[in-house]
Amino acid sequence: MKFDEIINMNPFFTHIDKKINFQFDKFMELTDFHKKHCTEYSKILQSMHFDIHSCKSIEQIPYIPVQLFKEYDLKSISDEDVFKVMTSSGTTGQRVSKIFLNKETASQQTKVLSASVNSFIGKKRMPMLIIDSPSVLRDRANFSARGAGILGFSIFAREKVFALNDDMTLNVDGILSFLRKYESTPIFLFGFTYIIWLHFVKQLIDLHIDIDLSKGILFHGGGWKKLVEHSVSEEHFRDILNKNFSLRNVHNYYGMVEQTGSIFIECEYGHMHTSIFNDVLVRSTRDLSVLPPHHKGIIQVFSILPSSYPGHSLLTEDEGEIIGLDGCPCGRTGTHFKIYGRLKNAELRGCSDTYEKPEK
Structure with missing residues (x-):
């Protein structure tokens, strides 16, 4: 094949x-x-x-x-063929992985991500609420893991709204306007697990903002170590999303910038x-x-x-x-x-x- x-x-x-x-x-x-x-x-x-x-x-x-x-620039293409360089995440002061892509690899990553996620959500594009800030996408030539994830999953959107402002506070007006516009339509939500918990879930609860995400499909990944430090298990994460926002269709995924596009998705x-x-x-x-x-x-x-x-x-x-x-x-x-x-x-x-x- x-x-x-x-x-x-x-x-x-x-x-x-x-x-x-x-x-x-x-x-x-x-x-x-x-x-x-x-x-x-x-x-x-x-x-x-x-x-x-x-x-x-x-x-x-x-x-x-x-x-x-993190230690070496590992690539099997010439410098002239480098189309994009992606970097891994890391704590302040850490070295990050650098992944060198040519146009063919970048294109195949997008196609594979699309085929994998479509198997769970269908092929029809949906309104998308990105649970992150637009500042992550400022540098289109050198993407972090968050930026690469957002850009990759954006292919499933017919309209995109960022749930957070650049300072990581809630974009309340944007969220409420988005949900009113698509109150009777399935919506797609994407974000990194720790960002979702700390800057979306906790802020909504602390501000007593009541929203209905019962028609939502959430894909999230990464950051579980930080949630464990906050005594938040995967089961508790799901339970709070369901209890507070009626969000039940939740899929965790496992992937890394070193193998972008090739993700493993959690079933029901x-x-x-x-x-x-x-x-x-x-x-x-x-x-x-x-x-x-x-x-x-x-x-x-x-x-x-x-x-x-x-x-x-x-x-x-x-x-x-x-x-x-x-x-x-x-x-x-x-x-x-x-x-x-x-x-x-x-x-x-x-x-x-x-x-x-x-x-x-």
């Missing part, structure tokens, strides 16, 4: 054997390509004594730690799902061996998209557990899993970015 063929498939309902064969061939192709076009990646493979001809399964495909994108049973575009393994924190289902370990993520940089097989800093290799009650095929957050002692990196709070 080629990319143009799979992009029109429902990505979460692919026959498991067809998916395994397609992905393995694609990951091998990318491994060989990046070995030939990225000097640093080639040196890594040489140091591992990797023999591409002896690789027989996805488990044997080399991975690199996501941390390396609370499981993250792989698709035809991506996959996961869980490795032991002791010896990095691959673990079977129902064992917690380090998440390794695969994506068919990174052709401009060697990001197709990455070892994350996150802890997770595979629930099953198929057979989720929701009916979606393939591996489904849970994410438990950042590994202990891993470098703090929040997908909701950091920002300076304005002086009062």
Whole structure:
């Protein structure tokens, strides 16, 4: 199968054997390509004594730690072909990952994100409430994780309104006007989890602003570590959204700037799902061996998209557990899993970015 063929498939309902064969061939192709076009990646493979001809399964495909994108400019394209540079989030003073995209990779990221999300919300564009501030999109050439996420998910909108002002206060007039205009229409909401909780949910509650989001579909991701510090669990997050705003259609997603577009989406049973575009393994924190289902370990993520940089097989800093290799009650095929957050002692990196709070 080629990319143009799979992009029109429902990505979460692919026959498991067809998916395994397609992905393995694609990951091998990318491994060989990046070995030939990225000097640093080639040196890594040489140091591992990797023999591409002896690789027989996805488990044997080399991975690199996501941390390396903070240390090196890893790219498999010329400087002239760089179309966009995306940066990861990070706390103040941290180095950030830099991801170099050419036009082809950027285009495929958009198409894959669209196919994945449309599988959950349908193909019709909806009015969109972005739970963030417009200042995040100021620099269109160098996107942060928040900016890239907002821009990517904006393709599902027929009209966009930002719920927050540049100083992260509520855009009350904008929110109320938007909800009055679309009171009988399904709406799409997007934001990063910590931003939604601290600057949207808490401010609405503190200001006693009553809004009805019963027709809303919320996609959110990132920032769970910060919510844990505020004693907010995923269950409590969902419960408050339902109790206070009648918002029940909520989908958490797992993704990272190092594999933009290739997201894992949570189903109605609370499981993250792989698709035809991506996959996961869980490795032991002791010896990095691959673990079977129902064992917690380090998440390794695969994506068919990174052709401009060697990001197709990455070892994350996150802890997770595979629930099953198929057979989720929701009916979606393939591996489904849970994410438990950042590994202990891993470098703090929040997908909701950091920002300076304005002086009062």
